[in-house]
Amino acid sequence: MSESVVQQRHYLKAMGIDLWLERREAQPSTGSSPKDWQNLEQTVSACQRCELHLCRKQTVFGRGTQQARLMLIGEAPGAEEDRQGLPFVGRAGQLLDKIIMGVGLSMEDIYIANILKCRPPNNRDPNAAEVAQCKDYLQQQVDLLQPQLILALGRIAAHNLLNVTTSLSRLRGSAYVFGQTKIPLWVSYHPAYLLRNPADKARAYEDWLKIAQLLK
Numbered sequence: 001m002s003e004s005v006v007q008q009r010h011y012l013k014a015m016g017i018d019l020w021l022e023r024r025e026a027q028p029s030t031g032s033s034p035k036d037w038q039n040l041e042q043t044v045s046a047c048q049r050c051e052l053h054l055c056r057k058q059t060v061f062g063r064g065t066q067q068a069r070l071m072l073i074g075e076a077p078g079a080e081e082d083r084q085g086l087p088f089v090g091r092a093g094q095l096l097d098k099i100i101m102g103v104g105l106s107m108e109d110i111y112i113a114n115i116l117k118c119r120p121p122n123n124r125d126p127n128a129a130e131v132a133q134c135k136d137y138l139q140q141q142v143d144l145l146q147p148q149l150i151l152a153l154g155r156i157a158a159h160n161l162l163n164v165t166t167s168l169s170r171l172r173g174s175a176y177v178f179g180q181t182k183i184p185l186w187v188s189y190h191p192a193y194l195l196r197n198p199a200d201k202a203r204a205y206e207d208w209l210k211i212a213q214l215l216k
Protein backbone atom coordinates (compact mmCIF):
# COMPACT_ATOMS: atom_id res chain seq x y z
CA MET A 1 0.00 0.00 0.00
CA SER A 2 1.49 3.39 -0.99
CA GLU A 3 2.25 6.05 1.61
CA SER A 4 -0.47 8.33 0.27
CA VAL A 5 -3.06 5.55 0.52
CA VAL A 6 -1.96 4.82 4.10
CA GLN A 7 -2.29 8.53 4.94
CA GLN A 8 -5.65 8.74 3.26
CA ARG A 9 -6.92 5.69 5.12
CA HIS A 10 -5.70 7.17 8.40
CA TYR A 11 -7.43 10.49 7.68
CA LEU A 12 -10.70 8.92 6.58
CA LYS A 13 -10.65 6.61 9.60
CA ALA A 14 -10.17 9.59 11.92
CA MET A 15 -13.32 11.03 10.36
CA GLY A 16 -15.23 7.76 10.69
CA ILE A 17 -15.28 7.07 6.95
CA ASP A 18 -12.69 4.37 6.46
CA LEU A 19 -14.76 2.25 4.14
CA TRP A 20 -13.98 3.45 0.67
CA LEU A 21 -10.81 1.42 0.15
CA GLU A 22 -12.56 -1.83 0.95
CA ARG A 23 -15.42 -0.77 -1.27
CA ARG A 24 -13.12 -0.11 -4.23
CA GLU A 25 -11.94 -3.69 -4.01
CA ALA A 26 -15.47 -5.07 -3.80
CA GLN A 27 -17.79 -5.91 -6.65
CA PRO A 28 -20.54 -3.41 -7.49
CA SER A 29 -23.48 -4.01 -5.22
CA THR A 30 -26.43 -3.45 -7.53
CA GLY A 31 -28.53 -6.45 -8.45
CA SER A 32 -27.90 -5.88 -12.14
CA SER A 33 -24.31 -5.73 -13.32
CA PRO A 34 -23.39 -2.30 -14.62
CA LYS A 35 -23.12 -1.74 -18.32
CA ASP A 36 -20.13 -0.01 -19.79
CA TRP A 37 -20.26 3.77 -20.02
CA GLN A 38 -21.14 3.88 -23.69
CA ASN A 39 -23.86 1.29 -23.38
CA LEU A 40 -25.38 3.03 -20.37
CA GLU A 41 -25.32 6.44 -22.05
CA GLN A 42 -27.04 4.98 -25.11
CA THR A 43 -29.72 3.38 -22.93
CA VAL A 44 -30.32 6.68 -21.13
CA SER A 45 -30.51 8.61 -24.41
CA ALA A 46 -33.43 6.42 -25.53
CA CYS A 47 -35.18 6.41 -22.15
CA GLN A 48 -38.95 6.87 -22.09
CA ARG A 49 -39.56 5.76 -18.52
CA CYS A 50 -41.27 8.99 -17.51
CA GLU A 51 -43.07 11.84 -19.20
CA LEU A 52 -40.01 14.08 -19.18
CA HIS A 53 -38.90 12.38 -22.38
CA LEU A 54 -41.77 14.17 -24.13
CA CYS A 55 -40.43 17.66 -23.45
CA ARG A 56 -36.65 17.19 -23.43
CA LYS A 57 -34.43 18.29 -26.30
CA GLN A 58 -32.00 15.57 -25.28
CA THR A 59 -30.91 13.59 -22.23
CA VAL A 60 -28.09 14.92 -20.06
CA PHE A 61 -25.96 11.99 -19.00
CA GLY A 62 -22.80 13.37 -17.38
CA ARG A 63 -19.47 15.01 -18.01
CA GLY A 64 -15.96 14.77 -16.65
CA THR A 65 -13.42 12.04 -16.15
CA GLN A 66 -14.51 8.44 -15.98
CA GLN A 67 -11.69 7.72 -13.53
CA ALA A 68 -12.57 10.72 -11.33
CA ARG A 69 -12.15 10.49 -7.59
CA LEU A 70 -14.88 13.03 -6.90
CA MET A 71 -18.44 12.69 -8.18
CA LEU A 72 -20.66 15.76 -8.08
CA ILE A 73 -24.39 15.10 -8.16
CA GLY A 74 -26.84 17.88 -8.94
CA GLU A 75 -30.57 17.97 -9.32
CA ALA A 76 -31.63 18.00 -12.95
CA PRO A 77 -30.68 19.67 -16.21
CA GLY A 78 -31.77 23.26 -16.85
CA ALA A 79 -32.45 24.95 -20.17
CA GLU A 80 -28.80 25.28 -21.23
CA GLU A 81 -28.00 21.70 -20.21
CA ASP A 82 -31.02 20.48 -22.20
CA ARG A 83 -29.70 22.42 -25.21
CA GLN A 84 -26.10 21.20 -24.94
CA GLY A 85 -26.68 17.71 -23.52
CA LEU A 86 -24.16 18.29 -20.72
CA PRO A 87 -24.67 18.96 -16.99
CA PHE A 88 -23.81 22.27 -15.36
CA VAL A 89 -22.98 24.28 -18.46
CA GLY A 90 -25.24 27.29 -17.73
CA ARG A 91 -24.58 30.13 -15.27
CA ALA A 92 -24.57 27.79 -12.28
CA GLY A 93 -22.10 25.57 -14.11
CA GLN A 94 -19.78 28.50 -14.76
CA LEU A 95 -19.75 29.28 -11.03
CA LEU A 96 -19.17 25.59 -10.29
CA ASP A 97 -16.15 25.53 -12.63
CA LYS A 98 -14.72 28.57 -10.81
CA ILE A 99 -15.19 26.93 -7.41
CA ILE A 100 -13.51 23.73 -8.63
CA MET A 101 -10.49 25.64 -9.88
CA GLY A 102 -10.51 27.93 -6.84
CA VAL A 103 -9.82 25.02 -4.49
CA GLY A 104 -7.09 23.61 -6.70
CA LEU A 105 -9.07 20.79 -8.30
CA SER A 106 -9.46 20.24 -12.03
CA MET A 107 -11.97 18.46 -14.25
CA GLU A 108 -9.52 15.54 -14.29
CA ASP A 109 -10.57 14.93 -10.67
CA ILE A 110 -14.29 15.21 -11.30
CA TYR A 111 -17.31 13.57 -12.84
CA ILE A 112 -20.65 15.41 -12.79
CA ALA A 113 -24.12 13.91 -13.08
CA ASN A 114 -27.64 14.71 -11.94
CA ILE A 115 -30.43 12.92 -10.11
CA LEU A 116 -32.56 13.31 -13.26
CA LYS A 117 -31.27 12.95 -16.81
CA CYS A 118 -34.03 15.06 -18.37
CA ARG A 119 -35.06 18.66 -17.78
CA PRO A 120 -38.31 19.13 -15.83
CA PRO A 121 -40.53 21.75 -17.50
CA ASN A 122 -39.84 25.28 -16.25
CA ASN A 123 -37.09 23.85 -14.04
CA ARG A 124 -39.61 22.64 -11.47
CA ASP A 125 -38.40 20.27 -8.75
CA PRO A 126 -38.15 16.61 -9.79
CA ASN A 127 -41.11 14.59 -8.57
CA ALA A 128 -40.83 11.30 -6.70
CA ALA A 129 -41.89 9.16 -9.68
CA GLU A 130 -39.30 10.75 -11.95
CA VAL A 131 -36.58 10.26 -9.37
CA ALA A 132 -37.58 6.62 -8.88
CA GLN A 133 -37.48 5.93 -12.64
CA CYS A 134 -34.07 7.56 -13.06
CA LYS A 135 -32.47 6.17 -9.92
CA ASP A 136 -30.78 3.10 -11.33
CA TYR A 137 -29.09 5.13 -14.09
CA LEU A 138 -27.34 7.19 -11.44
CA GLN A 139 -26.55 4.06 -9.42
CA GLN A 140 -24.95 2.51 -12.49
CA GLN A 141 -22.88 5.65 -13.05
CA VAL A 142 -21.70 5.43 -9.44
CA ASP A 143 -20.89 1.73 -9.84
CA LEU A 144 -18.89 2.38 -12.99
CA LEU A 145 -17.04 5.33 -11.53
CA GLN A 146 -16.49 4.04 -8.00
CA PRO A 147 -15.61 7.53 -6.79
CA GLN A 148 -13.69 8.10 -3.62
CA LEU A 149 -16.15 10.80 -2.58
CA ILE A 150 -19.56 12.05 -3.63
CA LEU A 151 -20.59 15.68 -3.17
CA ALA A 152 -24.32 16.33 -3.32
CA LEU A 153 -24.99 19.79 -4.70
CA GLY A 154 -28.05 21.28 -3.06
CA ARG A 155 -31.08 20.21 -1.10
CA ILE A 156 -32.81 18.12 -3.76
CA ALA A 157 -29.73 16.04 -4.54
CA ALA A 158 -28.93 15.57 -0.84
CA HIS A 159 -32.49 14.58 0.08
CA ASN A 160 -32.74 12.03 -2.70
CA LEU A 161 -29.30 10.54 -2.19
CA LEU A 162 -29.61 10.26 1.58
CA ASN A 163 -33.35 9.67 1.82
CA VAL A 164 -33.78 12.43 4.38
CA THR A 165 -35.60 15.75 4.54
CA THR A 166 -33.16 17.56 6.85
CA SER A 167 -32.38 21.16 5.92
CA LEU A 168 -29.27 21.75 3.84
CA SER A 169 -27.70 23.93 6.50
CA ARG A 170 -27.87 21.00 8.93
CA LEU A 171 -26.62 18.48 6.38
CA ARG A 172 -23.49 20.47 5.53
CA GLY A 173 -20.21 19.78 7.26
CA SER A 174 -20.72 16.08 8.08
CA ALA A 175 -19.77 12.86 6.34
CA TYR A 176 -22.55 10.51 5.25
CA VAL A 177 -22.42 7.36 3.18
CA PHE A 178 -24.14 6.61 -0.09
CA GLY A 179 -25.85 3.31 -0.87
CA GLN A 180 -24.78 -0.21 -0.12
CA THR A 181 -21.25 0.51 -1.22
CA LYS A 182 -20.94 3.15 1.53
CA ILE A 183 -19.18 5.79 -0.50
CA PRO A 184 -18.45 8.83 1.68
CA LEU A 185 -20.90 11.57 0.79
CA TRP A 186 -20.79 15.26 1.68
CA VAL A 187 -23.33 17.96 1.06
CA SER A 188 -22.89 21.57 -0.04
CA TYR A 189 -24.86 24.37 -1.64
CA HIS A 190 -26.15 24.20 -5.17
CA PRO A 191 -24.29 26.76 -7.31
CA ALA A 192 -27.62 28.19 -8.54
CA TYR A 193 -28.48 28.89 -4.89
CA LEU A 194 -25.11 30.62 -4.50
CA LEU A 195 -25.89 32.85 -7.47
CA ARG A 196 -29.04 33.96 -5.65
CA ASN A 197 -27.40 34.06 -2.21
CA PRO A 198 -23.79 35.19 -2.72
CA ALA A 199 -23.36 35.73 1.03
CA ASP A 200 -23.18 31.93 1.40
CA LYS A 201 -20.27 31.59 -1.06
CA ALA A 202 -17.78 31.74 1.82
CA ARG A 203 -19.49 28.77 3.50
CA ALA A 204 -19.52 26.87 0.21
CA TYR A 205 -15.82 27.57 -0.15
CA GLU A 206 -15.22 26.04 3.30
CA ASP A 207 -17.08 22.90 2.21
CA TRP A 208 -15.05 22.67 -0.97
CA LEU A 209 -11.74 23.18 0.79
CA LYS A 210 -12.59 20.25 3.02
CA ILE A 211 -13.44 18.11 -0.01
CA ALA A 212 -10.19 19.07 -1.73
CA GLN A 213 -8.29 18.20 1.46
CA LEU A 214 -9.98 14.80 1.70
CA LEU A 215 -8.99 14.03 -1.86
CA LYS A 216 -5.31 14.81 -1.27
Ligand code: URA
Binds near residue numbers: 076086089092
Ligand atom coordinates in the same frame (compact mmCIF):
# COMPACT_ATOMS: atom_id res chain seq x y z
N1 URA B 1 -28.63 22.43 -12.04
C1 URA B 1 -28.47 21.12 -11.79
O1 URA B 1 -28.80 20.64 -10.71
N2 URA B 1 -27.90 20.38 -12.73
C2 URA B 1 -27.49 20.87 -13.89
O2 URA B 1 -26.97 20.11 -14.69
C3 URA B 1 -27.67 22.25 -14.12
C4 URA B 1 -28.24 23.02 -13.18
